[in-house]
Amino acid sequence: MIVAGEGLQPAEFAATATRAVVACAGQEMRAQARNLAGDGLLGIIADEEVGGLALPLGFAVPVIAAAHSGLLGFPLLETLFAGRLLQQSLPHLATAIVSGETLVSIAWQGEAVAEREGEAVVLSGWVARAPCADKVDYLLARIGEGAAALVRIDAEGVVVEDAAGLDLTVPEHAVRLQRVRIPIDSILPANTWDMLSSDANVLRAAAILGSAEACLSLAQEHASTRRQFGHALSYNQAIRHALARQKLGLESIRHAITRSLSEGSGSVQRDAAFLAAATYGSSISEGALQIHGGMGFTWDIPVHRHLRRIRTLQAQGDASGLISAFGRRYVSEIAPFTEAGA
């Protein structure tokens, strides 16, 4: 278990997370939550008042990377953020989340319509890309003006659709909200979502880093042991260079994450870290599959599980929309050329 104290380093969390992921294997979600909470991993970035460690986001990076490297079947990223988001307005619930008693997910896609009715708010619409929504107690969904609403998953009018999408390990669900009444204190203020998205991009990059690292390790192992034409695959320059490019992509993700957490960095660096991870993570996992040949296309080799997760994380962060917005933002900030301005 990790206990807050002076001199704690982010890397120390990786080993704890790796052990916890192994301990969670084969367990149902509530047991996993208790395991992870027992190791102090659900409250890394939450305040001490709700049982957290109150550490900066950078401490969650190695934990998320280790969780994804080990294919943890638990919505850890969502749990970490939910604990922190709710610590001010709903501290009892945040405490229950950090202690693993209450399970929560976040719907990363879509926006519900919220209407005030007396002392309650009524939610309607569709939200989606909610990992493990069929097994959690609460769901956090986006509403207008970048605010967010917390919904009990068993509330009247909440319909969780069957899992769809690529991810097998942390399956995503769409959720229909049919005039779901929630108390007013379940609404988180405007701009919550922008801050959440920016921080989530860093941890998504960390998740992709973990998966990509596992893929490269598997590909490297296969290339060193699989023999064809009388040699190990790694004897061939084409294979060596392909793996070298994967390594370049992996280190690019790692450095971009480090930079996104450095002093003075903001949303540009966080978005860049996620976009770099989405690009290189996909090519690393697809490249690892290719190096495995026919074996890579089998169910048993875990490369496809990582590839599925990376592609899912890419969609949860809306990499396609974000890269366009990133370019437009860059363009919009630059004035037309004038000689005086040169």
Place this chain on the structure above:
Amino acid sequence: MSVVEAVSMQAVVVENLTGEAYRGAMRRWLQGNLPASFRSDSAAFASPTLQQSIAWESAMYRAGLTGITWPQAYGGHGRSLREHLIANQEIGALAMPESVNSIGKELAGPIILAVGTEEQKQRFLPAILDMRNIWCQGFSEPEAGSDLAGLRTRATRDGDAWRITGQKIWTSGAYRAQRCLVLARTGPLEDRHRGLAMFAVPLDAKGVRVRTIKSIDGRESFCEVFFDEVEVAQTDAIGAPDEGWAAAIRVLEIERATNRMYRAWRFENELRHLISACKADAALSQMVDDHHYAVRLGEVAVEIEVLKAHVETAVEALVNGDKIGARGSLAKLYWSESHQRFAALALELLQQAMLPQLAAIKVARRRFEAIYLQARAETIYAGTTEIQLGIIADRILQLSRGK
């Protein structure tokens, strides 16, 4: 302000400045002194003459912008690598010409600092910084390009001196240099990387002949250098005779990881210039806001951010006492390939400008057509892309070559 006026500027007082105050002082000096004719994003740009470049770089040195980390005993400013990075970020932010003595400042100098004698440090290093001595690098040969260990230029003992005979090629700037950092063989060719020695050869020595080679951008900046029984004093041998390969590797690692540390910030300057030029043109201003080009420009911007991350991570590693080693190949591979993609995109955009072309487009075309052509060399010099991939596979991933 004329070049002459600019270079008469006095050094800025930065002794007590750190962090953002140091950055501010560097920025103000550069912005206040860089002549418009040196700025390739200006209509007034005119490629500087050698004398103008020497004067400008001397002024930069006096202002504290070069020799930043070198010891004060050898003319340096004795500051940290973090401050070197800060100064380079500010240098990169402006569209100024490349140094005519980057080989001296970023390759020969560091290697002399590492393995040179005290006398060599006193003799060579201040002369590099104040631009009395321009250096070039004599490594590649007609039969030893990527396979550097196959070089044939021979160094033989002649009493207290050495005699060097052979031919170097792709020697950038040899025609304007006073010294060449030559890698030569003291043993048989079969010894490969053993028995290689390094020399600081004066290019006005008897038996040295330099011939320029016209490159694809129409310039004649790189050269062939012929050595015919050139006498080189023992005092110009850099490091021990059998340490040449180790010294060469160290030079190349430095070259790949830290030289022109401003690159990412210069690429950002280029991207901003490209976008500003496009926004001055009615057709291109719409294009850069369209989804297709917004995505592609966004990809360039992300790659610049990642490149900054590579550089800053390397600086922090070095500050913390790590060696660069093979990791320099990661940064070199990244910047060279991403810059080529960017240069091709810039060319593609500017080729779609309206007619008649605006002055802004003419300025940008002149700059980016040159960059496009020059960038083709970036995946070749300092070790080709294929060599970098091989180094990453061999030394970082340590992939087995066994049967």
